[in-house]
Structures are given as C-alpha cells and as structure tokens.
Amino acid sequence: MEGAGRGRPSGVVDSPPVSAVPVEHIDDLQAYAQSVAGCTRCRLAQGRTQVVFGAGNPHAELMFVGEAPGFHEDKQGLPFVGHAGKLLEKLLNGVGLQRSDVYIANVLMCRPPGNRDPQPDEIEACESHLFRQVELIEPTVVATLGNFATKLLSGRPLGITRVHGQEQETTLGGRTVTLYPLYHPAAALYTPAMLKVLESDFARIPELLGRALVPQPEPELALVPAPPAEQLGLF
Numbered sequence: 001m002e003g004a005g006r007g008r009p010s011g012v013v014d015s016p017p018v019s020a021v022p023v024e025h026i027d028d029l030q031a032y033a034q035s036v037a038g039c040t041r042c043r044l045a046q047g048r049t050q051v052v053f054g055a056g057n058p059h060a061e062l063m064f065v066g067e068a069p070g071f072h073e074d075k076q077g078l079p080f081v082g083h084a085g086k087l088l089e090k091l092l093n094g095v096g097l098q099r100s101d102v103y104i105a106n107v108l109m110c111r112p113p114g115n116r117d118p119q120p121d122e123i124e125a126c127e128s129h130l131f132r133q134v135e136l137i138e139p140t141v142v143a144t145l146g147n148f149a150t151k152l153l154s155g156r157p158l159g160i161t162r163v164h165g166q167e168q169e170t171t172l173g174g175r176t177v178t179l180y181p182l183y184h185p186a187a188a189l190y191t192p193a194m195l196k197v198l199e200s201d202f203a204r205i206p207e208l209l210g211r212a213l214v215p216q217p218e219p220e221l222a223l224v225p226a227p228p229a230e231q232l233g234l235f
C-alpha cells in the first residue's frame with residue numbers, strides 16, 4: 001500500500017465516501033459512530049460485545065491509534081480503558097496532557113477473539129473507519145501505538161522497533177500530518193526497558209505539537225502484574 005489514506009487497496013468495498021467538504025465535525029463524528037455501531041464488514045462482528053469507536057476530544061491536535069479493543073474495551077465500549085490505557089494516561093500526564101486533550105482510536109473497532117493479532121482482511125475491512133475518524137478529527141500529530149497501526153498508517157512494512165520515535169510527514173485524511181510511531185503501552189507494561197524508551201519517545205510529543213517542553217517529573221509507572229491469561233492475551 002502506498003501511504004495509508006491515499007489510495008484504497010483493491011478489493012475494499014462498501015467504504016463510506018471520504019469528503020473534502022468542510023463539515024460540522026462533532027455532529028459528523030457522532031453520526032459516523034452511530035452509523036458503524038452495527039458494522040458487519042468482518043467476522044469480528046460475531047464475537048464482539050460492541051463496536052469500540054474512537055473517543056476523546058473531537059478537536060484534538062494529537063490522535064493515538066492503537067491495535068484493537070481488548071477485554072475491557074469490548075465490555076465498556078471505549079478504547080484503552082484497561083491496564084494499557086492506564087499507562088497511556090500516565091504517559092500523557094507526564095508530558096502535561098490529559099486524556100481529554102487527545103483522541104484515541106484503534107486499527108480495529110472490534111475485539112479479536114482471545115486478543116489474537118488482527119488479520120489482514122479485518123484491517124482492510126476496518127481501515128476506512130479509521131481514516132474517516134482522522135479526517136473528522138483533523139489532528140496535526142498521529143501517534144501510532146505498536147506495529148499494526150504503524151504499518152497501516154505509514155504504508156510501510158517497517159516494524160516498530162526500527163521506527164519508534166522517528167516522526168515522518170504523511171498524508172492522512174487528505175491532510176499532511178506528523179506520524180509518530182511509538183511502542184504499544186501493552187508491550188511496555190511488562191518490559192521495563194521498553195517502558196523507558198516509550199517514556200523518552202513520549203517526551204518529544206510537546207515539541208511535535210509545537211508546544212513548550214514540559215519539565216519531566218520522575219514518572220511513577222509501577223509495573224502491573226500480568227492479567228489472567230484466559231482474559232487478555234497481550235492486553
């Protein structure tokens with residue numbers, strides 16, 4: 001794929017039209033969320049509790065894109081409300097941001113069974129939902145969390161270990177944005193070395209947003225015990 005949001009891969013059908021016309025974004029976002037609440041584009045519709053649409057500030061300059069809902073997200077209908085979400089919130093607070101400042105979405109809107117990896121056809125089925133959210137939110141920085149979001153939105157196969165912390169300009173939702181790949185918080189939860197890298201990559205977010213750097217207090221990011229295996233897989 002040549003850069004996400006630019007060309008559609010062949011074989012994608014039933015995508016809502018992507019309009020370049022200015023819109024009332026909040027209304028449109030709500031209307032779009034409602035329109036996809038019953039989505040049956042892929043097999044994940046069968047096992048989900050509910051579609052997990054993006055959430056947060058509809059005028060956010062900073063948008064995060066994770067992988068897929070996990071156990072807690074599927075139950076609550078909100079992205080990043082489990083352990084990974086708590087860590088994401090702490091990392092945000094560490095750079096002077098609140099969760100309510102940002103918008104958070106996922107590559108997939110439905111939980112894969114047992115938190116297995118998203119399948120290529122599921123990503124393809126769901127990607128226009130993500131691109132539409134980018135288009136409506138109009139962020140200036142899109143931070144991709146982990147491999148799946150990074151590969152999809154960069155349009156490149158390079159893994160997160162190679163590209164984390166390296167911002168790049170790309171076109172998403174018809175606009176130039178700064179794409180900023182980061183390790184997934186769920187992976188960093190159980191790997192202290194990765195958490196350090198994630199913290200230092202996070203520290204550059206204010207600069208990417210064109211804001212003054214925030215003095216960094218010593219983070220108190222306690223590692224949490226792994227969740228029961230039957231519950232969450234990675235998340």
Ligand code: URA
Pocket residue numbers: 066067068069070073078079080081082084085106186235
């Ligand atoms: N991990 C994700 O990628 N997304 C969520 O919403 C929760 C955990």
